[in-house]
Amino acid sequence: GENVEQHPSTLSVQEGDSAVIKCTYSDSASNYFPWYKQELGKGPQLIIDIRSNVGEKKDQRIAVTLNKTAKHFSLHITETQPEDSAVYFCAALPGGYQKVTFGIGTKLQVIP
Amino acid sequence: DGGITQSPKYLFRKEGQNVTLSCEQNLNHDAMYWYRQDPGQGLRLIYYSQIVNDFQKGDIAEGYSVSREKKESFPLTVTSAQKNPTAFYLCASSLKQANQPQHFGDGTRLSIL
Numbered sequence: 001g002e003n004v005e006q007h008p009s010t011l012s013v014q015e016g017d018s019a020v021i022k023c024t025y026s027d028s029a030s031n032y033f034p035w036y037k038q039e040l041g042k043g044p045q046l047i048i049d050i051r052s053n054v055g056e057k058k059d060q061r062i063a064v065t066l067n068k069t070a071k072h073f074s075l076h077i078t079e080t081q082p083e084d085s086a087v088y089f090c091a092a093l094p095g096g097y098q099k100v101t102f103g104i105g106t107k108l109q110v111i112p
Numbered sequence: 113d114g115g116i117t118q119s120p121k122y123l124f125r126k127e128g129q130n131v132t133l134s135c136e137q138n139l140n141h142d143a144m145y146w147y148r149q150d151p152g153q154g155l156r157l158i159y160y161s162q163i164v165n166d167f168q169k170g171d172i173a174e175g176y177s178v179s180r181e182k183k184e185s186f187p188l189t190v191t192s193a194q195k196n197p198t199a200f201y202l203c204a205s206s207l208k209q210a211n212q213p214q215h216f217g218d219g220t221r222l223s224i225l
Contacts, residue, residue: 009152034213034214036216041219042218043116043118043216043217043218043219044202044216045216046214049213051211093210099160099170100157100214102154102155104152104153104154105154
């Protein structure tokens with residue numbers, strides 16, 4: 001089955017700096033990679049996703065890159081703000097099936 | 113607004129009791145899922161259902177049961193056979209087509225008295 005590894009497990013940055021979270025996956029059949037943000041006491045919320053036919057996708061301060069050859073994908077948050085503080089999860093899905101494999105999560109702290 | 117509603121937000125169980133967690137969605141999604149979240153372990157799949165009256169075990173189904181009698185509803189029962197039930201439980205739903213994101217509820221925190 002699919003295995004998703006996520007690094008780092010915790011990340012502290014100064015407000016205004018960039019944050020990068022990296023994930024690797026094992027199943028070459030995976031072709032959809034969503035990222036979720038989870039605030040304390042709440043469920044994960046989808047913040048951005050990328051499909052395997054695209055190498056990069058950007059939405060305002062958030063971007064995701066995908067390297068299918070190396071089987072890794074990354075989340076980039078620029079100009080971080082205190083409200084970006086949360087736990088971020090990466091995930092991978094194989095084509096045609098909805099069973100998602102999640103990374104272990106990264107706790108991001110943005111220091112004002 | 114469409115979404116997923118989980119209730120209750122907090123639930124307490126005595127030893128030997130079964131408890132049922134509710135999950136309702138009005139997104140018209142075919143597929144629904146239950147996850148368990150423990151600190152440092154991410155999200156682990158308990159059960160999932162892709163259509164009414166059908167469901168499959170996930171990675172950690174032992175000690176849990178589900179039903180899917182209606183498209184909108186996917187209740188999870190934590191039975192007395194689950195020896196370590198204290199956790200944060202998350203319900204999600206998605207369209208059945210390939211490569212669709214899952215949408216999550218805000219979870220139920222279950223604790224043992």
